[in-house]
Amino acid sequence: MSDSSQANDTKSIGKDLIGQLSGAVSGASDHSLGIVGSGASPPHPPTRCLRTCLNNDPGQIQARGCSWLRAAASGRLDAAGLHNARCPYGFHTAACPIRVNGNTAFLLAIDAPPEDHTPTGKPPAEDRYEQVLDELESLSGAFEKVGQLLDENEGLVDEVLRSYEQLNLIFDFTQQIISFTNADEIEKVLLRRLGRLLAAQTVLVVGSQNTYRCYDVSVGKLISDGDASVLTEQLTAELEALRKSRSISVHSSASAHIVIGPLVRLDDRVDMVLASRPPDGDEFTSGDLLLVESLLSFGGQIISNAESHERLRRMSLESTRALVAAIDKKDHYTSGHSERVGYLAKLIGQRMGVPADQLRVLEMSGLLHDVGKIGIPEGILLKPGKLTKEEFEIVRNHPRMGYEILTPIASFGEVLAGVLHHHENPDGSGYPDGLAGEQIPLFARILHVADVFDALTSTRSYRVAFSPEQACEILCKEAGTKLDGEVVAVFLEMIPGLHANPPEELAAIFSSEGTDTGLGGPALRAKEVSHGAG
DSSP states (O other), rough: OOOHHHHHHHHHHHHHHHHHHHHTTOOOOOOOOOOOEETTOOBBOHHHHHHHTTTTTTGGGHHHHHHHHHHHHOOOOOGGGGGTOOTTTSSSSEEEEEEEEEEEEEEEEEEEOSSTTTTTTTOOOHHHHHHHHHHHHHHHHHHHHHHHHHHOOOOOOOHHHHHHHHHHHHHHHHHTTOOOOOOOHHHHHHHHHHHHHHOOOHEEETTSSSSSEEEETTEEEEEEEEEEEGOOHHHHHHHHHHHTTOOOEEEEEESEEEEEEEEEEEGGEEEEEEEEETTSSSSOOOHHHHHHHHHHHHHHHHHHHHHHHHHHHHHHHHHHHHHHHHTTTTTTGTTTHHHHHHHHHHHHHHHTTOOOHHHHHHHHHHHHGGGGGGGGGGHHHHHOOOOOOOHHHHTTTTHHHHHHTTTTTTTGGGGHHHHHHTTTOSOOOOOSSSOOGGOHHHHHHHHHHHHHHHHTTTTTTTTTOHHHHHHHHHHHHHHHHHHHBHHHHHHHHHHHHHHHHHHHHHHHHTTOOOOOOOSSSSSSOOGGGGGOOO
């Protein structure tokens, strides 16, 4: 709750108390109460003062009020001097100091003169003033209690608002990262949100190997990545202590205000997060520490889950590659073929706007597209020369066999369509189901182009490899009939860049012994496309 909100609450409560109690003091209807002073904003002078000298305007105290009313309003009134006293207009007065909003104010009691309300009335009895003063003391206690309750209420409201901010932040963070599977991207979103909520300039992540990642909150980017030796020796020692205790701390120096908290990742690894404000900025509060603790705890679990998912994905991919490598070794001429088709398919998919999570599926489909060849006799796979019609029919059955092999494996469900249909043709002349045009799944169309290109640029016992230029000419010729025209166009746009500046991964995949393609190594081994087996 803001100071202005609390002041408004005090004003309302004070006004109500004064209105209800003015006629209740000693049961006298001629009694009038008020509260003025620096703690009462705006002031509430007694009703008799308002009517007699202030023209019903409490803002006129300094201009029209008597000396003791002005003294009370400015906090300089000597309440002891008002014992059995009268104001300049002849009203009998009593006063008691109180604390409101942390400042001094005065409760005032005004008694009317007897009968005609003129200064000639007799003063009330001594015991009458004692009673009034006692009652004012009781009222002052009530007002101060109200102030304490307001302070407590302010703390509760702040706590509720802080909790709401944390829940809202976590909800927003969850909505942002719902489409992310990459732990680095999730970390970037997490730390950018944390930095902005804390009004921090930078957020620094110090890893367990004393490496760091520094994010500029204003632009939301990783601005540096390297060694954390730039940290002071004192702060580095504190980081290690906090890493072990997994606690949160604040650190202030002439250069910055810093809050430090642990980000626990997979395998119980602990990164330390430091959010900094400039030295002329506000210091971090206990509420800020609570926010850091909540968000880093929640974010750490999300990042750990993403890292675990990534680890399982890598294990799955590595196991698949091992399986494919074992299959490819049945035919040493096609060794590495599935790896190359998977990688080329992924590159095509990227240029066609396939989402990142589906690119993994596409690459996996390429790796597994020929898994059905495990059921084809080696005598047919390794036969020098063209295949007979019967042998070719056996080879044509490998997509169906691959589909049947993978179907019982739930995690391969998304790759089945690509494996089954990667030899379908747009004109309906393909196999196994004779699908045509848009009936053919997109991933199968992409795999077909990548498969044929690698087949054309691979050497067989019965044929030397086509050059990449010759292979591209054949792709262009077959576009729209045997190959999807859109996919071929994308692939042909992509090839010059790969030829001129192949990525390291591409160079590694395409640089095996005995290959010659110009796409990343001295050789791309391939087979004759007339086999149509990919």
